[in-house]
Amino acid sequence: MIRPMKLRTLFPLAAFGLALVVACSVVWTVTRERGVEALRKGAAARLERNVGTLKSTLDRYEYLPYLLALHPDVQNVLASPDAESVDRANRYLEDVNAHARATVTYIVRADGRCIAASNWRTPSSFIGEDYRFRPYFVDARNGGIGRFFGIGTISREPGYYISQPVYRDHALVGVAVVKLNLEWFQHADESEPMLVADDHGVIFLSSNPAWKYRTLAPIPAATLDAIRDVRQYAREALLPLPINIAARLAGDAQIVHIGERPLAPAYLATHRHLDAPAWQFVSVAPMANVERDAANAATITAFGLISACLLLVYLRMRRIRTVEMARSRALLQQAYAQLNARVEARTADLSAANAQLTREVAERTRAEHELRATQNELIQASKLAALGQMAAGITHELNQPLTALRSFSDNTRVLLERGRLDAATENLSAIASLTERMGRITNQLKLFVGKARPMMTDASLQAVLRNALAVLEVRLGGVRFEATSDLAPASAEIERPAASPLDCVPPELRVHGESLRLEQVVINVVGNALDALAGRADPRIALDVRADAASVRLTIEDNGPGIDDDALTHLFEPFFTTKEMGAGLGLGLAISSSILRECGGALDAGNVSTGGARFAITLRRSDFDKRMNS
Incomplete structure (x- = not known):
């Protein structure tokens, strides 16, 4: 009798223990796999x-050694390394290194000996050192681009080296090297x-x-x-x-x-x-x-199963005790049989209600955990979407300055071949300005991922138009450009954009907003107009400037095909574009509209009755704000 009772007791305990181990293992495995993913x-x-x-x-920094290799001071010091040419080359490399924020910039002769360096003033100068054993020198001497990371032989500081060959009269005369600190x-x-x-x-x-x-x-x-x-x-x-x-x-x-x-x-x-x-x-x-979360989930599962088992045992013992009490009362007092039956029924109902309540609490707890997990996934997805939009915005906004950089670089090469060093120097200054502009553009693109506080600055409208049209100068070469204004009696019809706004917009006219952001808006709008004029026999763009006491309105019209009615409703939405795949990201007008809203202005679009598209840029006059504050 005792042995069968022990077996009946041990079997459920063993089954429950096995089920507990399996459940905890499954929960631990699933939680760990989700955490790892x-x-x-x-x-x-x-x-x-x-x-x-x-x-x-x-x-x-990839193209910095190439630009150094084309400079006359670098080529002269490699051709005739006298004291005067070495001094000019050292000072030029020192200035370039400071503006580019590189670690060291230096020139190596074809035999591997350093002849000029930006750190020529320091005790650890590279001048006179032999670098022919370095792989970046060997790669550049063979006509390729040298890329190498290593610890410096002189400074003992690690850095990334980029090198380019220097040619003079189609013969290799040396190597230009730039060292960057990546710590x-x-x-x-x-x-x-x-x-x-x-x-x-x-x-x-x-x-x-x-x-x-x-x-x-x-x-x-x-x-x-x-x-x-x-x-x-x-x-x-x-x-x-x-x-x-x-x-x-x-x-x-x-x-x-x-x-x-x-x-x-x-x-x-x-x-x-x-x-x-x-x-x-x-x-x-x-x-x-991840391991801690999996262990916690398994522990919670074990406690939950043990609690549920104890509850079931408690309910079963309670039911047995109730039945025994009912039987005892039936033997002692037959008169109370009906009352005992009602008590038993009511007790059973309460037990069922208690079990139902326990299940509902467990279900709501599970639903709450799933809701929190879903919220965390949505937050993560939102962060990733913001990063993707930022990357796409940077790609679009840097497209125009990169095009201008290519044009200035080609023009500089032609000027150097012709010996026009002054004009080449002006082009290099423009390239440096565009590079700085690209750096400032990347800082401004945070408008798509967070609401940045606007800078309370103002800008000259004439300077904004001058800089924007200078970036688009090459593309405007074959376009008839007209500029009119109610601020001056003259109107200009020009072939080059660098002087078009100067005849009709006074320099003292200032508007509310940061100059780089306003230049981005003008570049985007005029650039879209140029895209629409591609392939036309008589391309024309008209700029009209109108001002009153409080605001300035710039209207830009073209004689292109215009804008479809369906496209007008989505024109300022991010990633909406009517261009072919790969020709645009659909972010230019959305960014321009965001910039103007922050400056207190607006951007509107429509069609001209005679054909073509019209974009209107409205800006606040900064002198009006000053008059109102005074």
Whole structure:
């Protein structure tokens, strides 16, 4: 009798224990997989952002050695290195290096000896040093672009080297080199560890100092000797970083353990490769939070199942006790049988209601957890959408200055070939101004991801029109441009845009707004008009300026095909465009409208009755604001 009772008791306990273990294992596994996937997506997004930041920085300096190679002072010092030409070259390199914010800029002769450098005033000057063993010098001497990261042989400071060959009369006479300090990048994103390795797997940038100048895998002895021959990493031992791969995931991600200990910390490693330079980016996200969340979920599940089991046992014991009491009362007093039956029925109803209430509480708790998880996913999706819109906006806004940079560069090359150094210097100044403008544009594009506080500044309308039309000068070459105004009796009909607004707009007319943003608006509107005039035999653009005491209205008309009625309703929406695929992103008018709203102005669009499109820009006069405040 005792043994069957023990078996009947042990079997349910064993079944419950097995079910508890299975349930906790499933919950732990599912929670951990979801956490790993969310961590992988977040790490991939941050990695793409960091890679884009570093790539844009490297691309910005990619053409600086090429421009240095074309300068007369550089070519003269390589052709005849007398004291006067060396001094001019040193001062020119010092000025360029300061404005470009590079680390060092220097010129190397074809035999590998440095002849001029921007740090010529310092005790650690590169002048006189031999660099023929450096790979970036060898690549440039062979006619290519040199890209190399290493520790400096003189300064002992790590940096990224970009080099270009210098030709004179179609013969290679030297190499122009720019060195950049990239130490800032390893501290750019402190949210999770980040490292960058070269094509040999040597880690040269890392937010964890202990990982720097370690290798992702053992390096062959021949490769190690080649690295030491070019003194790429000075006397660093280049020992392998202890990495053990625990699992491989989708999207080139891995779960790894980094460290010598048996229970080394776990990380989610996400990889990203670059082609030029051939670098490998690795985002190393700690797995501690994921493991803790999975353990917490399993613990909560265990407590929930145990609580539910105890509740069921309690209800069963209570029911048994109620039945026994009813039977006892039936034996003692038959008269109370009906009353005992009612009590028993009522007790059963209360038990059912209690069980129903428990289920409803559990269901509402689960629904609340799912709602919070959904909200977190929506917040993350919103952040990613904002980053994508920012990237698209930067691509669109930099298109016009890049076109102008190409035109000025081609023109400068022609002027240098003709010996017109003064005109070439003016073009180089314009290129520097456009480069600064591109940097300021990227800071202004935050209007799409957050509401920035407007700057209380004003600008000369004549200067705004002059700068905007100067950017579009090449495209306006074959267009008939007319400018009229009610502010001056003269009107201008010109062939070059640089003088068109000056005859009809007084220099003292100032409007409310920052000059660069207003130039962006004019460039976008006039640029769209030029796109609409492509292929026409008699292209024409008319600019009309009207002013009253409080505002200024600029009307820009063209004789193109005009705007469809359906397109007018969506014209200022982001990413809406009527151009062919790849010809536009649909962000220009949306950004222009946002800029004008912040300045207190407006942008309207319509069609001309005789054909073509009309855009009206309304701006507040700054002198009106001053009169009202006084």
